[in-house]
Amino acid sequence: MAERRILPRRVERVVNEALDRQAAVGLIGPRQVGKTTLAWRIAESRNAVYLDLESSADRIKLGDPNLFLGEYEDRLVVLDEIHRAPELFRDLRGLIDRGRRRGRRHGRFLILGSASIDLLRQSGESLAGRIEYVELGPVDVLEIAGEAPPQNSLWLRGGLPDSLLAASDAQSLALRQSFVRTCLHRDVFDLTGRRVPAETLERLWTMLAHGQGTVLNASKLAASLAVSAPTVSTWVDLLVDLMLVRRLPPVRANVAKRLVKSPRVYIRDSGLVHALLGIADYNALAGHPVTGASWEGFVVENLLGAAPQGTRAGFYRARSGAEIDLVLELPGEERWAIEIKRALAPRPSRGLHHAREDLKPRRTYIVGGGTERYPVASGVEVIGLAELSGLLADRRCSGHLIST
Secondary structure, three states, rough: OOOOOOOOOOOOHHHHHOOOOOOEEEEEEEOOOOOOHHHHHHHHHHHOOEOOOOHHHHHOOOOOOHHHHHOOOOEEEEEEHHHOOOOOOHHHHHHHHHHHHOOOOOOOEEEOOOOOHHHHHOOOOOOOOEEEEEEEOOOOOOOOOOOOOOOHHHHHHHOOOHOOOOOOOHHHHHHHOOOOOOOHHHHHHHHHOOOOOOOHHHHHHHHHHHHHOEEEEHHHHOOOOOOOOHHHHHHHHHHHHHHHHHEEEOOOOOOOOEOOOEEEEEEOOHHHHHOOOOOHHHHHHHHOOOOHHHHHHHHHHHHHHHHOOOOOEEEEEEEOOOOEEEEEEOOEEEEEEEEEOOOOOOOOOOHHHHHHHHHHOOOEEOOOOOOEEEOOOOOOOOHHHHHHHHHHHHHOOOOOOOEO
């Protein structure tokens, strides 16, 4: 059997730095993005104890958490699938405080959860001041630099490692379609306790894929699904909590114009967009009506994954036609405006020029499908996705960390 390839993840350094200064670190992210693989790498380098809470044998070991974990006060303990045993958080607080009194102030626990709600809601109160969170997203363009998967393969297949590194496009598509079924039929309830009709939720998810990057219209979606608008909003909230969907808010501006006030909605992994729409290969993607919107979502996710901690993101759109696809408010109140086009030689739109007059960004970029960088208008540069991601990564101080 061929050895499984493991792509290097930039966030590994962030996790190790967090472990060196905090008692507990929560590694959060959607299913199958590589959290367990990354945790194993860190565990091996730190001689850690690894417990998988989906394993009944490991859950039995924690029948008396204070007794078992107390034996490993001098070692890192990795707790995978923590949502399976949320009651552990109360015990972890006591163990951390006892360790601090004995001089062990950092590197006690690495906690893995498959969605933001698992950790931020369950552990936020009990581990306040004792934990930092690090988000691991799908593989991005900076992580495939020098590797075999080219950028277009990453766009087509998405950033779930197994899908990206599959032996064929057909195998990749099958893996992603299986992911969708598993998520809808098992994970939604396991991770949230909510029973949502799987077929209806899949229809909603598919409708969001068809409308990738459009302004959320809960009433229109509700009419198609024969449910209420509040129900649709609740289900979208659920997909956001599971880190599968992103709501990109509108940017407010002090201008005398009517602005769009509803968020845009993106399925965060481009490979899942294509799986939901049955797009099997690059040829099918290139000719599909969703191509432009899919590329836009792909660019948005890559740039936000590379952006510095504390970056605020949104879009700008006025009824008059002024529009910017992505507005980044970087730490220090520096504003970047980014227009996204699939063309190899994109040109700035009239709407972009009008929006720049409203927002007055410090930098303006157009991300196209090529790799060259060159000025295209006064104050506007065309740039490749990987290069712009690199510029943002260079400004990142310590990754996506949230202390609580």
